Amino acid sequence: MDIPRIFNVTESAHRIHNPFTADKLATLGAALRLEPETRVLDLGSGSGEMLCTWARDHGIRGTGVDMSRLFTEQARQRADELGVADRVTFIHGDAAGHVAGEKVGVAACVGATWIGGGVAGTIALLAESLQSGGMILVGExxxxxxxxxxxxxxxxxxxxxxxxxxxxxxLATFRNLGYDVVEMVLADQDGWDRYEAAKWLTMRRWLDANPDDELAGDIRAKLTTEPERHATYTRDHLGWGVFALMAR
Known part of the structure; x- marks a missing residue:
C-alpha cells in the first residue's frame, strides 16, 4: 500500500504537504485553543508536522494515518526529532474508512478529502471518531x-x-451539512509558492541523481511545465484553507 511514486518523489522534501507554511500551522493550532492531552486524529497525516508540532507546543496526543510509507517514516523521525514520540503515533495505512478506537476531541483531514469521496463524505467519516462537542478540521x-x-x-x-x-x-456547504464554522485559517500566496516551488528543486536534484530511472521522463516533464502552470493558473485562481467545524 502506497501513494503513486511520483508524489513520494516530488514532495519528499516537504514537511507540510499542502499550501500552509509553518507559521500558518502554528496559527491554526493557537486559534483552536487546544487543551493539553486533547486527542487528535489526522487522516492523511503526511509527514506528521501538524501532530508533532502541536504535541510539542500544546501537549496534545495524536494519531496520524497515511498511505505513503515514506511520509509515515518521515513523521516518525520528526516525532523523535521534536521529542514527542511518546505523544504521537503514525500508522501506515488507508485513511479511507479509518475510525478511531477511542473518541477524539479533534478529527482532521487536512487536504485529502478524497478519502471520503469529497467534503461531505469526509466530514461524515471524521464524525464517527469525534467525541460529543468535539471539532472537525477540513482542509480544502x-x-x-x-x-x-x-x-x-x-x-x-x-x-x-x-x-x-x-x-x-x-462555507455554505458546511452550514448545509449541519455544522457551525468556528474558525478558519487561509493559505496565502507565499504558502502556495512554498508548497509548489519546493517541488521544483526536489525534482531537479532527483533527476540529476537518477537520470536512468523509469520515472525520469515523467519528472522531467513536470519540472519543465510546472513553474509556468503554477504562475499562470494556481496563483490567480485557487485558494486553500483549514476550516474548524462543530456540529449544531
Missing part, C-alpha cells in the same frame, strides 16, 4: 475567482470549475 481548496473556462480549472489541477466553490459557497 476554493476558488479565489471563478475560472472563465474548464481549461483554466484543469490548469489548477481541478477536473472542472464545479470541483470547487468560491469561499462563501464552501
Amino acid at each position: 481548496p476554493y476558488w479565489i475567482r471563478l475560472p472563465a473556462t474548464d481549461e483554466i480549472a484543469r490548469g489548477c489541477l481541478a477536473g472542472s470549475i464545479s470541483d470547487f466553490h468560491l469561499l462563501p459557497g464552501l
Whole structure:
C-alpha cells in the first residue's frame, strides 16, 4: 500500500504537504485553543508536522494515518526529532474508512478529502471518531475567482470549475451539512509558492541523481511545465484553507 511514486518523489522534501507554511500551522493550532492531552486524529497525516508540532507546543496526543510509507517514516523521525514520540503515533495505512478506537476531541483531514469521496463524505467519516462537542478540521481548496473556462480549472489541477466553490459557497456547504464554522485559517500566496516551488528543486536534484530511472521522463516533464502552470493558473485562481467545524 502506497501513494503513486511520483508524489513520494516530488514532495519528499516537504514537511507540510499542502499550501500552509509553518507559521500558518502554528496559527491554526493557537486559534483552536487546544487543551493539553486533547486527542487528535489526522487522516492523511503526511509527514506528521501538524501532530508533532502541536504535541510539542500544546501537549496534545495524536494519531496520524497515511498511505505513503515514506511520509509515515518521515513523521516518525520528526516525532523523535521534536521529542514527542511518546505523544504521537503514525500508522501506515488507508485513511479511507479509518475510525478511531477511542473518541477524539479533534478529527482532521487536512487536504485529502478524497478519502471520503469529497467534503461531505469526509466530514461524515471524521464524525464517527469525534467525541460529543468535539471539532472537525477540513482542509480544502476554493476558488479565489471563478475560472472563465474548464481549461483554466484543469490548469489548477481541478477536473472542472464545479470541483470547487468560491469561499462563501464552501462555507455554505458546511452550514448545509449541519455544522457551525468556528474558525478558519487561509493559505496565502507565499504558502502556495512554498508548497509548489519546493517541488521544483526536489525534482531537479532527483533527476540529476537518477537520470536512468523509469520515472525520469515523467519528472522531467513536470519540472519543465510546472513553474509556468503554477504562475499562470494556481496563483490567480485557487485558494486553500483549514476550516474548524462543530456540529449544531
